[in-house]
Amino acid sequence: MMAASPDDSLRPRVGLIYDERMCRHTTPDGEAHPECPERIRAIWKKLESEGIPRRCVLLNARKVEDKYLASVHTQNHIELIKNISSKEFDSRRQKIASELDSIYLNVGSSEAAYLAAGSVIEASEKVAKGDLNSVIAIVRPPGHHAESNEAMGFCLFNNVAIAANYLLNEKPELGIKKILIVDWDVHHGNGTQKMFYKDPRVLFFSVHRFDFGDFYPSGDDGAYCMIGEGPGAGYNINVPWEHGQCSDADYIAVWDHVLIPIAKEYNPDIILVSAGFDAAIDDPLGGCCVTPHGYSLLLQKLMQFAQGKIVMVLEGGYNLKSIANSVLACAKVLLQEESVGSIQTATFKSTWRVIEAVRHELKGYWPVLDVELPQNLLITNSRPCPAEVTYSSSESDVENDEGTARTINFSDFVEDDVLLPLSKLKIDEGNHGKVIASDQVQEEESLSASEASHDAELVTSNEIVDGYITWRSLLSKVEVWYASFGSNMWMPRFLCYIEGGKVEGMSAPCCGSLDKSSPKDVIWKIVPHRLLFGRSHTRTWGAGGVAFLDPERSTSDKAYLCMYRITLEQFNDVLLQENSLHQENGIIKQMASPLLDLHILEYVAKNKSLPLKTLKDGWYSTVLYLGKEDDLPILTMTCSASDVERFKSGELPASVPAKDYMNTLVNGLVEGKQLTREEAVAYVNGAATWKL
Numbered sequence: 266m267m268a269a270s271p272d273d274s275l276r277p278r279v280g281l282i283y284d285e286r287m288c289r290h291t292t293p294d295g296e297a298h299p300e301c302p303e304r305i306r307a308i309w310k311k312l313e314s315e316g317i318p319r320r321c322v323l324l325n326a327r328k329v330e331d332k333y334l335a336s337v338h339t340q341n342h343i344e345l346i347k348n349i350s351s352k353e354f355d356s357r358r359q360k361i362a363s364e365l366d367s368i369y370l371n372v373g374s375s376e377a378a379y380l381a382a383g384s385v386i387e388a389s390e391k392v393a394k395g396d397l398n399s400v401i402a403i404v405r406p407p408g409h410h411a412e413s414n415e416a417m418g419f420c421l422f423n424n425v426a427i428a429a430n431y432l433l434n435e436k437p438e439l440g441i442k443k444i445l446i447v448d449w450d451v452h453h454g455n456g457t458q459k460m461f462y463k464d465p466r467v468l469f470f471s472v473h474r475f476d477f478g479d480f481y482p483s484g485d486d487g488a489y490c491m492i493g494e495g496p497g498a499g500y501n502i503n504v505p506w507e508h509g510q511c512s513d514a515d516y517i518a519v520w521d522h523v524l525i526p527i528a529k530e531y532n533p534d535i536i537l538v539s540a541g542f543d544a545a546i547d548d549p550l551g552g553c554c555v556t557p558h559g560y561s562l563l564l565q566k567l568m569q570f571a572q573g574k575i576v577m578v579l580e581g582g583y584n585l586k587s588i589a590n591s592v593l594a595c596a597k598v599l600l601q602e603e604s605v606g607s608i609q610t611a612t613f614k615s616t617w618r619v620i621e622a623v624r625h626e627l628k629g630y631w632p633v634l635d636v637e638l639p640q641n642l643l644i645t646n647s648r649p650c651p652a653e654v655t656y657s658s659s660e661s662d663v664e665n666d667e668g669t670a671r672t673i674n675f676s677d678f679v680e681d682d683v684l685l686p687l688s689k690l691k692i693d694e695g696n697h698g699k700v701i702a703s704d705q706v707q708e709e710e711s712l713s714a715s716e717a718s719h720d721a722e723l724v725t726s727n728e729i730v731d732g733y734i735t736w737r738s739l740l741s742k743v744e745v746w747y748a749s750f751g752s753n754m755w756m757p758r759f760l761c762y763i764e765g766g767k768v769e770g771m772s773a774p775c776c777g778s779l780d781k782s783s784p785k786d787v788i789w790k791i792v793p794h795r796l797l798f799g800r801s802h803t804r805t806w807g808a809g810g811v812a813f814l815d816p817e818r819s820t821s822d823k824a825y826l827c828m829y830r831i832t833l834e835q836f837n838d839v840l841l842q843e844n845s846l847h848q849e850n851g852i853i854k855q856m857a858s859p860l861l862d863l864h865i866l867e868y869v870a871k872n873k874s875l876p877l878k879t880l881k882d883g884w885y886s887t888v889l890y891l892g893k894e895d896d897l898p899i900l901t902m903t904c905s906a907s908d909v910e911r912f913k914s915g916e917l918p919a920s921v922p923a924k925d926y927m928n929t930l931v932n933g934l935v936e937g938k939q940l941t942r943e944e945a946v947a948y949v950n951g952a953a954t955w956k957l
């Protein structure tokens with residue numbers, strides 16, 4: 266007999282909807298746009314390559330009838346989308362689109378919009394009837410931003426809202442009286458919220474980046490105080506993230522402590538998921554990092570309700586690989602196939618703040634929320650918030666234009682120290698925690714190496730893994746000055762390397778250091794080295810050159826340095842990120858051993874400059890020792906001397922910096938009170954146009 270193959274009659278019946286005609290909604294002149302046809306093609310191809318479609322029931326897409334649109338949209342809006350792709354609109358179409366917020370329109374838009382909405386109706390009806398357990402609707406354009414009289418945010422018709430109304434109003438015989446809409450797209454589902462704001466038959470739940478009203482669609486609609494009105498009061502639930510970088514653990518925490526308890530109480534007859542995948546890791550718009558396995562867990566936790574009646578509807582999601590893998594993981598969960606993977610357990614402290622606020626707001630409507638969250642949860646799973654860091658220079662108190670100390674606010678990532686890599690240092694078992702500093706820590710006088718070995722004797726057990734002291738715990742006890750000379754001179758930009766995140770002009774967020782504590786001090790210095798700009802393009806800043814410091818000293822030159830007192834552990838994380846080697850296929854790499862340990866630090870201090878072989882492909886692979894300050898070594902990273910030669914020969918391009926990069930750098934010099942804006946611009950231009 267064959268090994269147990271799943272009995273088809275026991276296997277859940279999962280529907281899939283996909284139709285190539287929804288790919289004909291494109292930008293009119295072929296300009297690139299994140300909401301592109303390739304999104305649904307990529308998902309479909311991925312599912313096909315994994316043999317998903319043959320394990321599912323394939324449904325036909327169909328166009329929505331106008332009468333079903335009318336429960337959600339105005340006649341005006343319906344007419345517009347109905348006619349927008351016709352010849353008569355050829356001359357006006359682009360103008361109309363340009364007057365809308367984040368919308369493009371072409372000859373394929375109307376049909377795609379009708380198919381997307383109609384397909385979600387088809388999917389919902391099949392699930393409501395019980396013909397299928399669940400359906401994945403791979404549709405576009407997305408819908409959750411579309412309001413009654415307005416297309417916006419890449420959305421034309423509100424597909425999910427239309428289907429919900431269809432079930433409630435058009436098919437009472439199906440017995441769907443209560444619908445839970447779970448909107449996990451990274452953006453707030455403003456359209457859907459408005460449509461059911463006073464309606465208790467639909468419980469609308471949205472978890473989204475809010476950034477205190479700064480994140481799209483911006484404003485207050487996504488705030489947690491928006492709880493519904495009249496009979497709908499308590500049936501609108503917003504979980505607004507304070508910042509990006511949210512991950513599986515943050516979402517799971519919200520599920521466990523907000524959504525799931527409420528869903529149990531509400532007991533929906535069906536669940537519609539506004540499943541955008543733009544909170545996925547590597548999404549260009551979302552800046553969050555939910556993994557495919559994370560999404561599958563969120564979905565799995567919903568399957569205990571409504572007898573598993575789930576319709577998963579694509580909304581946003583703009584990284585083709587991420588969305589394809591995420592939908593695949595969800596499909597496997599709906600098919601009740603193994604979902605393998607592990608998630609990181611770290612949550613932001615802000616996550617607990619948001620969860621508590623939401624629970625407080627809603628506990629009058631949902632008594633299950635009216636209990637204190639277990640304190641040990643908050644304590645064991647979160648660390649004190651290093652946010653709201655006030656920093657100052659030791660030369661003069663750095664103040665911003667308003668004359669108050671600057672506050673940085675995107676920094677409270679909480680880490681569980683579970684994934685500690687090993688170091689080469691073995692603990693002498695007979696001598697409790699004493700370090701056998703094999704080849705390290707030999708020279709007593711300098712670099713606090715001796716102090717480090719002394720402190721290392723005091724490490725607590727969680728810093729020891731399998732009898733080894735982790736390199737992190739050792740190097741976390743050594744402080745250095747990291748000397749920045751480029752965009753990192755602007756503190757908020759540098760903090761991206763510590764806390765994660767990005768500032769204006771950066772295309773992607775940084776992952777940050779494992780230890781997210783802020784620099785202990787910031788001071789400025791001028792050194793006799795030449796600042797130069799080289800290369801023509803970076804992933805972070807786009808076209809333009811970036812700053813390097815000639816490793817060679819030359820007394821006729823001077824370069825400004827903004828120096829941050831950080832740990833050698835953090836310096837290693839900065840070094841890795843600066844050389845773009847911190848991730849591979851979107852996975853943050855853990856360093857098994859440090860790039861720059863105490864031994865190498867001694868070497869650099871003696872020889873002033875060291876190109877690190879392990880970083881030979883990075884642009885900032887040379888570590889420079891620039892002397893000492895307060896008895897701590899001053900280190901920076903720049904290109905190799907041979908790269909400078911290649912800049913001179915023209916073998917490597919030497920371009921002027923991009924606008925955003927330039928602004929960032931200038932901001933650093935100005936806010937650090939080193940130069941006026943004019944002087945700073947002149948300084949950068951001088952360096953950028955200098956003939957090597």
Ligand code: X5A
Nearest residue numbers: 367407418419481580581
């Ligand atoms: C559906 C969706 C995002 C719109 C962003 C506009 N829309 N900047 O993800």
Ligand code: ZN
Nearest residue numbers: 450452541581
């Ligand atoms: Zn979105």
